[in-house]
Amino acid sequence: MVWQKENKFNYETFLEKHKVILVFFMLLFIGLSIRLFYLQIIKGDKYRKISQQQRMYNTRERAPRGIIYSADKEVLAENKFNYVVFYHPLKAHQNSLEQVIVELNKILDGKIKQIANKDLKYGKVVKLIDNLTVEEMFKIQEKKLNLKGVSVVREPRRVYFHPEAISHVIGYVNEIRSNEIENMASQGYKIGDYIGRGGIEQEYDKYLHGKDGGWQIEVNAKGYQIKAFKYVTPEVGADIYSTINLKLQKVAYDALKDSCTARGAIVVLDAKTGAVKALVSCPGFNANTVGSKKFDKYLKNGNSPLFNRTLQALYPPGSIFKVITFAAAADLLNINPSEITFTCTGSFEVGNRHFGCWYKPGHGNLNFIAAVAQSCSSYFYQLGLKLGIKNLEKYAKKFYLGQKTGIDLPNEKKGFIPNPEWKKAKLKMPWFRGDTAIFAIGQGAILVTPLQMACIMSAVANKGLRYKPYIVDKVVDFEGNEIYKHELKFDDKLELSDKTWTLLHQALLESVENGTGRRCKLEGIKIAGKTGTAQNSQGKDHAWFTSYAPADNPEIVIAVIVEHVGGGGLNAAPICKKIYEAYFNIEPTNEFNKEDDQ
Amino acid sequence: MIQERPFFQRLIFSIDWWLVFSVMVLMSISFAAIYSAGINYELSFRYVSVQLLASSIGFVGFLFFTGFNYQYYKYIGKLLYIFSLMILVAVLIFGSVKRGTKGWFDFGFVSFQPVEFAKIVFILIFAAFLDICSKESKKISFLIFAFAILAGHLTLIMMQPDFSSTLSYFPVTLVLLFTIGVGFFRLICIMILGILAVGIPLLATFIDMQLEFLQGKMLLTKVAIFLKTGWNVFYFIFVILFLIMCGWWLLWKLKIKIQIVYPIVLSVTILLGCMASIPVKNSLKDYQRKRLIVFLNPNIDPRGSGYNIIQSKIAIGSGKFMGKGFKKGTQAQLGFVPEQHTDFIFSVIGEEGGWVMAQLTLFFYFIFIWRALMIAKEARDRYGSLVAIGIATMFTFYVVINVGMVMGMMPVTGMPLLMLSYGGSSIFSSLCAVGILCSIHSKRYTYC
DSSP states (O other): OOHHHHTHHHHHHHHHHHHHHHHHHHHHHHHHHHHHHIIIIISHHHHHHHHHHHHEEEOOBOOOOOOEEOTTSOEEEEEEEEEEEEEOOOSSSOOOHHHHHHHHHHHHTSOOOOOSOOOOOTTOOEEEEEEEOHHHHHHHHHTGGGOTTEEEEEEEEEEESSTTTTHHHHOEEEEOOTTTHHHHGGGTOOTTOEEEESHHHHHTHHHHSOBOBEEEEEEOTTOOEEEEEEEEOOBOOOEEEEOOOHHHHHHHHHHHHTSSSOOEEEEEEETTTOBEEEEEEESOOOGGGTTSHHHHHHHHOTTOTTSOHHHHOOBOOGGGGHHHHHHHHHHHSOOOTTSOOEEEOSEEEETTEEEEOSSTTOOEEEOHHHHHHTTOHHHHHHHHHHHHHHHHHHHHHHTTTTSOOOOSSSSOOOOBOOOHHHHHHHHOOOOOHHHHHHHHTTOSSOBBOHHHHHHHHHHHHTTTEEEOOBSEEEEEOTTSOEEEEOOOOEEEEOOOOHHHHHHHHHHHHHHHHTSTTGGGOBTTBOOEEEEEEEOOSSSSOEEEEEEEESSSSOOEEEEEEETTSOOHHHHHHHHHHHHHHHHHTOSOOSHHHHHHHO | OOOOOOHHHHHHHHSOHHHHHHHHHHHHHHHHHHHHHHHTTTOHHHHHHHHHHHHHHHHHHHHHHHHSOTHHHHHTHHHHHHHHHHHHHHHHHHOEEETTEEEEEEETTEEEOHHHHHHHHHHHHHHHHHHHTGGGTTSHHHHHHHHHHHHHHHHHHHTTTOHHHHHTHHHHHHHHHHHHTOOHHHHHHHHHHHHHHHHHHHHHHHHHHIIIIIOOOHHHHHHHHHHHSTTHHHHHHHHHHHHHHHHHHHHHHTTOOOOTHHHHHHHHHHHHHHHHHHHHHHHOOHHHHHHHHHHHOGGGSTTOHHHHHHHHHHHHHHTTTTOSOTTOOHHHHTTOSTTTTTTTHHHHHHHHHHHHHHHHHHHHHHHHHHHHHHHHHHOSSHHHHHHHHHHHHHHHHHHHHHHHHHTTSSOOOOOOOTTTSSOHHHHHHHHHHHHHHHHHHHTTTOOO
């Protein structure tokens, strides 16, 4: 009665189906085996690596950042140690985060309001509160038994000693943002790292940040500690010696702050090296308030205190640009400096348009030198037309306008030099002769930064030798090795004839002695400078003054701009004078000189 | 003619030693893996002892079913069916709830999951039905009757609700129907109907929940809102039915003649599915809904079902060629893979034993299934062949779904790996199934 024999037809059809089923099942198993082979043999190394990584966890012990010093050996930024409370769920049977917060609030009178970082994922540490006082720390340590999973850690915290005055030079630090981490990961940054923002903190972050240490431990899937492997001591960051002269910086900041609008910028350069002696942008901010509500207010403030005006703000140069027009004219046109070649009537006609001189009644008869000293616009209109836009553009570029100075600070702007091609492409208009005329006095679309203006003066002071401005002199690591040192070398030489340089010096000296810059005149020290009054569409004119001193053997170069206050000679030159007084120790009237006496 | 041999001699002759050997190998791998997986929970000893106990009970079952002539099942098929239904009803009334499923009889120390047993009983019943009515296999009424049998079990299991256990019913049904000679076209029709019949109530519930919990995908939410307003849903169903009839009529005009039965069955299925969705929606309890959500959309799982899959892939992949060694798998010992002693046991084998052990496991599994299919080929009657093929299919699909899931090729379903996963009921019923196979095998040359 075996069906194989009894029911042959049925059995044969069954055998066919049986074969199909067998092959089908075999294919299924082959599919599984291929996948297994792929996972274990082909991708095995990758998965082995992941499995190693995810059982390792590093606790973080923050490294203190390096200290930043000024040139006069003052500490500008340092670390203070404070106590931070972490929720650190590394062991089973710990209190939950909510319980811990309730308990801690009992001790600290409800100091913990909310936690920024709520995602408690597999043993991730949650920072509950920082900036604890010692008493509070002891209170918590006493009740440690009720607070399982809480650890109090001594952590370095950045402290800035001269907030506001020097805020833009130093910058500040805060935690790296999650959207930045992708780009920064290649440079070795991790989530939770502190990173410098703005100023030296940002530019020299790689030297300053040191190396975090901590325990390397094995954790299980819940993030609980299984065993500890090794401890890495944190490495202190390298110290930075900047070229900033704190005294000058403070004088400059206070002088700017006392001005009408309290908005502006000052750059003080060492004429012989390019070292930045002071770099002031007003208003400043207090970097010690980072992370608090006070700091958020800076973001909304209309005066934009976080903005470093010395290298990020773009202004029209105004009459300062006449220095360049003058140099071009002296170089290219054969001008007799003492010959009276032009009479200013207070207005100048180009085609059918009238261009006014700042002095409405007119300067009358002028020679080449007096035209600079009086800053006569009419004179320079005609000079500009004689030179033509090509030459003006060429000389503007020769004086490094429209390009970055290359200072070792982040986010520098390069400014803008217009030309006929640009105007045609952008505004769909031809370049008029009037455009050339106002270009010659530094108005129109031309934009510069205060630092660039200081660099022009520095080049003039050095008769064409140009030093790259720099702010960090050297970096010294915690063992005392010098790991970075600024190399002094001039970038480039601005080739102009000796006659041109002499004429320029003469004109700039005259400008301070008898001309528009006379409010900066100092007893005993010869100062060469140029005022500027930059018209702008936002409001009152910007006041410029750039200068160098002593004129015979230049030591320092100063560029001052005060926003929306009016004429440069009236508003910017006196501020500059205060800085010279401080530098040359003339008129000992303020407390800084007392300090010097000590 | 009948030569009486001593009992043991007959036993040795009648048992398929390859089959038994492969089962023994798989079970020893299972003990080692369960022991290692349990270390993390500090329950190794308990797991292994429970598994040992269940295996020894299973061994008794194995001996019993080996000795019992399988041909009787065919004659008591109806009785068995009624009995299995009663057990499934009983578990709904007296059972206890574990992880959202009311599917366990709890006897204090031991608990038993009747679904595991019902699966095998179903194969016996279904094979009996197919064998008896095989002459009518070309008729539609045959199919309808076959699905009535299936529906009895499925409805009761769905009510627990244990969705993953119902999954193994479908391949078994389809493969057995294929074996008995149902055409390909009809099988495909059956698949479509099956998907509709089960899919519509699930979809209806899902759409409801979309409104309540998720509000994620815009399109689905919009569809849900559209269907929920006024009589829209009825118009919608009516339009679909009308379209089906129009389509059929058009085809008829184009000389493509399809029996009127097909569109009618299709329409009736859709209607029934829609009607069934009302009681399904209303009768679901909260925990049942939760389970359904996780089944339909595992991403809602707070830790994410993606997490399980990623971790088990890492575990298997990191085993590489030779594995990390017994009790040395970091993924297993540090608890990265969840459910590693039950559903994800294969990840422990892959991690600690490497490719060698994992491939060996698959190989012995295939030997087992190959032997089951050979038993089907050599069986004394068609009933035996059908039962053996049913059992082989069940094991195959458990392996494919479970191992596929562990290796990230299949969605996460709560299906254990038969004979390897920790679980008393499943090892017991698996051994009983092996016993039935042996019974079929032992009768192959016996003439009466």
